[in-house]
Amino acid sequence: MIYISLVFLSLAILFSLIRLLKGPTSFDRLLASDTLAIITSGLIVLVAYLLERVIYMDVSLVYALLGFVGVVVVARFLGGDA
Amino acid sequence: MELLGHILILIGSIFSLLGAFGILRMPDIYNRLQAGTKATTLGALSLILGVGLANPAFLGKSILLILFIVLTNPISSSTIARSGRRADIPMLKNAVVDAYAEKVGKTQAAADKKRSNRADADDPQTAVKEANV
Structure with missing residues (x-):
């Protein structure tokens, strides 16, 4: 069941990457990168569970933090109130 | 408890897949924002809670990660929507x-x-x- 979940998460990353490459406006690309950060964070948690390393949860936490800060900074810059 | 955790992991990955499919299929940036943030938030929460239930050694840090995602994910989606509207990204023709x-x-x-x-x-x-x- 875990491996089916890994396949689903990989497909989700693939869809986000297609939107990231296609997106008509830069906000679409920004939204795709936000979604990509969340899904990748979940995937790192799953890998931590499979390898039984608790320390990888910290990697996931830092990844989510950096993704959030990057998305908010770029969105405020593109919105014109930098 | 381990079976419950695995079921939650499967549900979370299905929701993440549906959210990513939504941002591929929706016609408009504002519609894509709904699919891409709400469904993915629920998916990530369910997946991380499932990992925490399946192995109790992960439970503390998974609760910390869940709190972080619940606090920050609505902020980033609302910031994207607001700055998209300020940059005059057009809506759909039949937006109400x-x-x-x-x-x-x-x-x-x-x-x-x-x-x-x-x-x-x-x-x-x-x-x-x-x-x-």
């Missing part, structure tokens, strides 16, 4: 309500007109022509 325009006092048509005017002014050749005249 635009609360930002009602509050600020400009309609979508006025925003379109302003953007086309600004595109004219940004064109360097017309700007040079106007300066010469």
